[in-house]
Amino acid sequence: MSISLDEVRHVAKLARLEMGEADLVALQSELNALLGHFQDINAIDVTGCQPKPHAVPRQNVWADDEPVFGLPREAALQNAAAAKAGLFLVPTIIED
Amino acid sequence: MANYVLSVGMEVHAELLTESKMFCRCQVAFGGEPNSRVCPVCLGLPGALPVPNKHAIELVMKTALALNCTIARDSVFHRKNYFYPDLPKGYQISQYGETNPIGYHGWIDIPTEGGKTKRIKIARVHLEEDTGKLMHLPGGGSGVDLNRAGVPLMEIVTAFPPDIESPEEAKEYGERLRQLLVYLGVCDGKMEEGSMRAEPNPSVRPEGSETYGVKTELKNLGSFRSVFGGVEFERNRQIAVLEEGGEVYQETRGWNEDTQASYVMRVKESENDYRYFPCPDLMPMHFDDAMIERVRATIGELPIAKWQRYQSEFGLSEYDAGVLTAERPWAEFFEACVREGADPKAACNWMNSDFARLLNETGQSVVAHEGRTLSRVTPKHIAELTTLIANGTINGKIGKQVFGDMFESGHMPKAIVEAAGLTQVSDTGQVDTWAAEVCAENPDVIEKYRNGQTNVIGFLVGQLMKKSQGRANPQLAQEAIRKALGE
Numbered sequence: 001m002s003i004s005l006d007e008v009r010h011v012a013k014l015a016r017l018e019m020g021e022a023d024l025v026a027l028q029s030e031l032n033a034l035l036g037h038f039q040d041i042n043a044i045d046v047t048g049c050q051p052k053p054h055a056v057p058r059q060n061v062w063a064d065d066e067p068v069f070g071l072p073r074e075a076a077l078q079n080a081a082a083a084k085a086g087l088f089l090v091p092t093i094i095e096d
Numbered sequence: 097m098a099n100y101v102l103s104v105g106m107e108v109h110a111e112l113l114t115e116s117k118m119f120c121r122c123q124v125a126f127g128g129e130p131n132s133r134v135c136p137v138c139l140g141l142p143g144a145l146p147v148p149n150k151h152a153i154e155l156v157m158k159t160a161l162a163l164n165c166t167i168a169r170d171s172v173f174h175r176k177n178y179f180y181p182d183l184p185k186g187y188q189i190s191q192y193g194e195t196n197p198i199g200y201h202g203w204i205d206i207p208t209e210g211g212k213t214k215r216i217k218i219a220r221v222h223l224e225e226d227t228g229k230l231m232h233l234p235g236g237g238s239g240v241d242l243n244r245a246g247v248p249l250m251e252i253v254t255a256f257p258p259d260i261e262s263p264e265e266a267k268e269y270g271e272r273l274r275q276l277l278v279y280l281g282v283c284d285g286k287m288e289e290g291s292m293r294a295e296p297n298p299s300v301r302p303e304g305s306e307t308y309g310v311k312t313e314l315k316n317l318g319s320f321r322s323v324f325g326g327v328e329f330e331r332n333r334q335i336a337v338l339e340e341g342g343e344v345y346q347e348t349r350g351w352n353e354d355t356q357a358s359y360v361m362r363v364k365e366s367e368n369d370y371r372y373f374p375c376p377d378l379m380p381m382h383f384d385d386a387m388i389e390r391v392r393a394t395i396g397e398l399p400i401a402k403w404q405r406y407q408s409e410f411g412l413s414e415y416d417a418g419v420l421t422a423e424r425p426w427a428e429f430f431e432a433c434v435r436e437g438a439d440p441k442a443a444c445n446w447m448n449s450d451f452a453r454l455l456n457e458t459g460q461s462v463v464a465h466e467g468r469t470l471s472r473v474t475p476k477h478i479a480e481l482t483t484l485i486a487n488g489t490i491n492g493k494i495g496k497q498v499f500g501d502m503f504e505s506g507h508m509p510k511a512i513v514e515a516a517g518l519t520q521v522s523d524t525g526q527v528d529t530w531a532a533e534v535c536a537e538n539p540d541v542i543e544k545y546r547n548g549q550t551n552v553i554g555f556l557v558g559q560l561m562k563k564s565q566g567r568a569n570p571q572l573a574q575e576a577i578r579k580a581l582g583e
Contacts, residue, residue: 053170070134085130088181090230090239
């Protein structure tokens, strides 16, 4: 199993990463090395093992439905690149 | 032109009626100052860890059970990855897979023409989180309000192949689902506030064709009337495209309420490449019998069961039972009247006529909510009024007067009747006296009667009732007039 350069380009685009051709090629070989490792894992016989969704053997970690005040708005907006009228400012989004 | 068959899949999103958000404990409310109900979790700040809201999980399970779903024994949350400014984490926590959602493989029956029902299969009922809100700012740029980000959101998806085959069925499905969710107390069902959103996926295919046509996805539908309009428009549009030899594209289309037409929406690139994977921040869920049965016990009687029971147990018409069961508080009020000893048919008539009208005129309700004040009329009032009429203490006409009075004052009907001396007069001597007086006062009418105009009896009875200030027993009044006329 290996990943093509086009697939790397696609994954980069989905992750909003702008990458030059040389970087893409370098990343392709790194990703292929990672995939190779998964192939090693795939070779292990797991007959009789149930798939586990999590490494930690805990389940049903829930909280009661009781509201708690979070952050003051000034604090929430403090790291925003831009803010106006209590809103996070972003470039114009056209929905239709 | 070939005949075409319409198929409609439906996705319905419903915000759950919890106090706090899905993965953090920020308060859930409508409106308010932007970004006033946010915290590191729903802002997507690095290092913040989500913890699921137990009540939200129970509400989804309750809905899934009411929709006859199988409940997953093991269920996990997934990350659905995409970038959009209303989604601070860069992914939405949702549930993926056929048998992983909390509920799957269910159904709901909807009424169709001629008192029949049709079964609409449900593929899944899953739990996710809502996104924030984007608003266009005057002078350019968009603003993001994250108060809604992370609000518990339930998604209900119909099964494929779709059972819905007409715009009417699409609307009926939406309305029945809304009624059920409101009944269960899991969602307020307010489409105008966006707490319930419906997205139909209509497609058409030539009659007899085995393969389904390409579907379009309709968004921005603000009501079930729009669901009807949107599906009807898309059906006609798609048929026209195919008839002209064209091709229907799989695309997202918006609905314009003003022009009653759908339009192509800008679709984000590679929209369907969501790369779902189990969210490592969240522990898996396991639902045992004890939990499932505990949630099942909270469901109560569903609207369609009530509707059937009111007909069989109380002998009400399909229509009357439908009006009484449309909303839960109204049905509960009716049942309380019956418990207080009211005749079901009489209680139903008072509720669906005078009471409903007065409540609407005054902006009151049988439960105080949504700015409506609580009516002074209780089930005890209705029960006492129907008893007074049933045992002949007052007649129906006086009953209407008493109803108006008790609606206004909140006094009990018996007290009103006693204080105003409205008791029905069933003393034949008194009624006969009134009949004689009426005849003496209307010689011209009596003349008409003698000349064969027997329909004037109604007028004379009316005069007698007026003379008695409405208190005469109408049956006796009728008899007394006939007797006075020598019949």
